[in-house]
Structure formats: structure tokens, C-alpha cells
Amino acid sequence: MKKEKLYIWPYLLIAPALFIVAAVVFVPVANAILMSFQSYDLRRPREIVFIGLANYIEVFHDSIFWGSLLRTALWVIFGVGFQFLFGFILANFLNKSFKGRGIIRSVSLIPWVTPGVLIGLMWRWIYDGSYGVLNDLLKKVGLIDMPIPFLAQESTVMPSVIVTIIWQGIPFFALMLLAGLQGVPAELYEAADIDGANGAQKLFRITIPSIKNTIFVTTLLRIIWVANSVDVIFSMTGGGPAYASQTLSVYIFNKANSLNLGYSSTMSLLLTLLLLVVAVPYLKSMFRNQEG
Template sequence: MKGLNRKRFNIWPYLLVTPALLIVIFVVFLPVINAIIMSFKSYDLRRPFDIGFIGLRNYKEVLSDPLFWDALNNTLIWVVGGVGLQFFFGFILALLLHQKFRGRGVVRAVSLIPWATPGVLIGLMWKWIYDGNYGVLNDILLKLNIIDEAIPFLSQTSSAFPSVIVTIIWQGIPFFAIMLLAGLQGISQEMYEAADIDGASSAQKLFRITIPSLKNVILTTLLLRIIWVSNSVDIIFNMTGGGPSYSTQTLSVYIFNKANVLNLGYASAMAIILMALLAFVAIPYIKKSFKEG
């Protein structure tokens, strides 16, 4: 009887998960371990014979580097401003796309274009839009007599960073719109009908039904987008390269620039610091997931 009651071990679930697990190990886990090891080494490929263990020297140099702190400050502005406005406008777009109107399916499909466009192409496209000589934005502003002469948006420190933030906002709005729209479609209409019977206003339904019902979707999408935007390199690199005068250099761009000049140990130390900061941001979500599990 014991043998009959004992559950049979099924190896198939483990075999099906194995390919994905191997990809994660070789594409994510091993490179992270390698980056951690390199962060404790003098790993400058311009001096290949000086590669060796140096302990925490890279981390000490990073923490005493004023460009690192400037890049970290830019990253904070880049993430808070970019992701915050992406969410705000994405939520408005989701509410609009949730309404019934003719051509709604086409509008939903078209709204995905910024999100589906590669970051490199977005950077090049918006670089042309902002160009001080032949950019379309300057052309429109001049024809409307809003400005008297062309503005080099990406060539001056006062306007370069706001310009790239506008670009990342434009790219990320569809992500929040589609994710929140999916959440909106999962909310029971009976709650809204009951609220209408009780005489609730649109604002009351928004803050007492819609937003609380979307709490998990909002938390997940914000966390994912914070991580993606923090690691984003392609848009800034193709638009400004981190300039002018490092005014648009975020931490991920600074890491990329350091790795580009083959100072891999220093770049790895900054990458590990960025990873630790993002892990700290993700802790509330991880705790919440474990509690629900």
C-alpha cells in the first residue's frame, strides 16, 4: 500500500525547464560572476601585462570619482523623471484606449510603435528631430514664430538632458499603456455599476476602484521600467554620447564609455554598484511576492 500511495517522480518538468535554466546560467549568471571577479582586478586591456588582483581599489576609485557621482545624480533624474512621466501619460493613454470608439484596434496597434522601435533607431531619429541645423523641431518652431533662431538642443548643457528625457518618455509610454490596459480589462464592471448606483463620481471611481485594482500591475511595471531605464544606453549614446560636458551621462552610459576604452575592471566595479542599487529597489517587490506566495 505504501508503494501505491507514494507519488511517482516525474522528470519531465525538470527536463522542460532545463534549456531555459541553462540559458539563464550562461547568459546572465556566469557574466555577473565574471564581472564581480573583474571588479577586484586591474583589468585594463591597454595594459594586458598588468592584469592582476587589486582588492577594493577599483571601488575606492569609483567612490572618489566626481564623474561617478555626477552620473549617479543624472541617473536618478533620468529614472525618476523619465519613468514617472512615462507612467503618468501611459496611464492616461490606457484609460483612453479602454473606452469604446471606432478604430480602437488600429489606434491600439499604432500606439505600440514607439515601444516596438529599436532604441538605436529612436536615438538617431530624435537626434535628427533636435538637430540645430536641419531638425524638424526647429523648423516647426521657426515657422510658428515661437523662436527667432534655431536652438542646438543637444549641443548645450541646459537643454540636452531634458531633450533625451523627452525621448525616453516617448518610447516608454506605450509599455505602461498596454500593461495598464490589460489590467483595466480585468476589473469587474460590476464594481463600477455598483459605484454608479451609489452616486460615486469619476474621481472616486478612479481612486477607489481603478487604482487599487491595478496596484500589482502598477508595482510590477514600475519596477521593470526602472530597471530597464537605469540600464538604458542606446538612446543617450546615439543622441549625445553622454555630452555635452557629461551633462547627459548616466551611470550606464559612463560604464559603457569606460568599457569602450578597455578599462574593464573599473567599469565592472561601477556595474556591480549599479546592480546593487537596483537590487535594493527591487527588495519591496520581492518581499511582496514571497508574502503572496
Template structure:
């Protein structure tokens, strides 16, 4: 009886290291950021901290000329970035789900963009877009499309589309991998029955494939929205938010404010970003808990 009564503590002991790590790495910094957001806190003058209450938030919403434009640019960044990632990733997953010669090699190589660090992706695409020696300009000039090189990242109208292309290239393998795993779980009997009934490819896609993997579609899209909205590395290494704030998303703005050591103001904006992302996180968590109960 004593042994059986002591069994209840083992699950908690086993997860204690992970909980302790999460407490130190996630929970405490989050609480510290929330507390700091109500203060004037500049690392250059650590002894001159001052409690401002909602002062930072009021200044952000009413006096900061770059806050609302950064919200709009974040929306553009997420909608087009995640939307195109999903579209091309789904197409790639459908292709990889078929059997063909070299399928295993193609599947392995398709993961390269996903495993490449975001810093390297930003540097690589900055080189590709370079107006003097970039590969993209060289190809367009050789094809006769351009007469001379264009500095894509220095043009206000081209910088954001160029950054979106880079994050799409990075995220396609994530959708392809997740959706491919879901596609392989779809029973082939349904496709055989659809073939007997004379269903077209589009009908099988919309009435069999998509309904069968809708849960995976939902989760992957929500996760990627959160990751892309929080991403800093690609844009920071490509354009640093320029030119003229053309690629300054909210996460980049937070990073730049923290970089000049205005931690109170940056913490307030990071809290605002976290609240906005809760709009996406809550449906994801609700879906996860419902799946576990069922």
C-alpha cells in the same frame, strides 16, 4: 511504481536548457564582472593584470569626480523618465479602455514606439532636435516661437530634458499595454454600482480603478525603473553623455569606461550599479514570490 518514481526528473529536464542558457549568458558573466572589479584589467595590456582588492572601489568613491554627479543624473533620468511614462501611459490606457471607432487600429499604432529599437529612437530624436534641419526647430520657427534654430542636444540645460522626452516617448506604450490589460480585468459591476451611488469620475478612479490594478502598477513601475536605469542605447546615440557630461548617467559612464578598455574599473562601477538596482529588485522579487504563494 518505477514509472511514477521517475516522474520527478522530468520537470528538471524540461527547464534544463533554459537554466543552462541563463548560466552561460547571465550567471557566468556576472561572476566574471565581480572578479574583474577587484583587478586592474586593461585589454590593451592583457598580460599586465594586477589584483587591486578594493582599489577600484576606493578610487570610484573618493577620487572619481564624475561618479557622484553621474549618480545624481541617473536619479533625474529615472524619476522623470519613469514618472512621465507612467503618467501618460496610464492616461493612454484609460483612453484605449473605452470603445470607439478605430479602437483596434489606435491600439496597434500606439505600440510602435515600444517595438522600435532604442538605437533607432536615439538617432531619430537626434535628428528631430537638430538645430539646422530638425523638425522640432522647423515647427517652432513656423509658429513664430523661435527666430532661429536651437541645437537642443548641444545646450547643457536642454540636453537631459530632451533625452528624457525620448525615453518617455518610448516607454509610454509599455505602461499603456500593461495597464490596459489590467483595466480590462476590472469588473464593470463595481462601476455600475458606483454610478447608482452617484460617484464622480475622480471617485471611481481613486476608489475603484487604481485599487483594482495596484499590483500591476507596482510591478510595471519597478520593472521600468530597472530598465531605464540600465539603458544606454538612447542617450549614447543622442548625446554620448554630453554636452559636458550633462547626460552622463551611471550606465553611460560604465559603457564609456569599458569602451576605453578599462574593464576592471568599469566592472567595479557596474557592480555598484547592480547593488543600487537591488534596492528596486528586492521588493519586486518579494512581491512576485508572495503572489505565487497566494
């Protein structure tokens, strides 16, 4: 009898946590799956009915959905790509020993710890066509004669919000990659110097191979976060003008705001399936590291 109690006891201990996870994660997911098969519009609560695959069929004929998906791909590829590039450069810089390194490390984290909505509002002011600081600087150095409405025209709005998300995400990559760089043995670089290796050889044959797991996991995690990001774009443009900055997550948010929960749930599930392509390798990597 004693053995049975000891065997059951661990499950009793984790039961509250499992209950919370089920209530917060699994129940809403199950509800979203159910709503995706319904005409679920809170503006017409009496007309909520099961419609099968109608929402999914409508999505595949929705030109706004495909445009938002394309912008999501650009948002992730350029956003995460340049975050990694500049984060890697910053990590290598912060890995060196110099006076004031601790202060610079602390200051460099400011974009990452600042709330996304606040970042969006700050950069909206920077880009403003009437009194924005960016237009003021460009006019002072003679690059432009007339102010550019960066967030009000289709040709500049998407590059503008991508620059903002790059600025926000650089510290995350810098912090994670710096942790990886500090684990690379100094003896490897000393041996490379003795062999006459140049900077590029040390980078591609020592640095990158030594932190490849950190690069892989950090990049996959950031791809998932950026693809799901709503706060920065929504607070800057709301997805406009004319859907020019609307990513899929923002389109889902706007649809949910208009109370069309059935259609927004359908798109949410499709976005989840797309992100599983990234999430599965990430989870495999985590389990592999735990087993090792």
C-alpha cells in the same frame, strides 16, 4: 530503482536550461566580480593584477561617477514618472469603446516596438539645431528666432533625452495598465454611478485600487529597464556634451569601450546593488502572486 529514476528525471530535463543560464548569466557575473578587484585594462594586458578594493575606492572619489548617478536618478524619476502618467491616461482612453479603437491601439505601440538605437537617431534628427523639425516648427509658430541646439548645450540636453525616453515608454505602461483596467468589473462603476460618485472618486476608490498590483509591478520593472538603458542616450549624444547627458549605465558603457574593464565592472556591480532595492520588491511581488 524505478522510483529513483522518476525522481531524477525532472532534474535531467531542466539541466540543459540551467546550464545555459549558468553560462550566460552566472559565469559573466562571477567574472565581473573578479575583474572589479583587478586592474583589468585590455590596453595593458600584461599589467592585469589583483588590486583589492582600489577600484571601489577610486569610484567613491570619482566626481564623474557621482554626477552620472545624479543624472541617472533624474532620468529614472522624470522618465518613468511621466511614462506612467501619460501611459495611464492613454490606457483609460483606449479602454473606452469608440470607432477605430483597434487601429489606434496598434499605432500607439509603435514607439515601444521601435529599436532604441533607431529612436535615438530619429530624435537626434528632430532636435538638430541646423535642420531639425522641432526648431522648424518653433520658428514657424513664432516661439524662437534662432535655432536651439537642444543636444549640444548642457541646459537642454538632459530634458531632451528624457522627453525621448518618455515617448518610448508610454506604450508599455498603456498596454500593461489597459490589461489591468479590462479586469475591473463594470458593476463597480455602475454601483458608483448609482451612489452619485464623481470621476475623481471613481478613479481613486475603484480604478487605482483595482489595478494597484499592476501599477506596482509595471513601475518597478520599468525603473530597472530605464536605469539600465544605454541605447537611446548613446545614439543621441554619447553622454555629451561634457558629460551633461551621461547616466551611470552610459558611463559604464563608455569605460568598457575604452577597454578599462576592471573599473567598468566595479561600477556595474554598484549599479546592480542600487537596482536590487527595486528588484527585491518586484521579485517578492511575483512570488506572492504565484503563491496566490
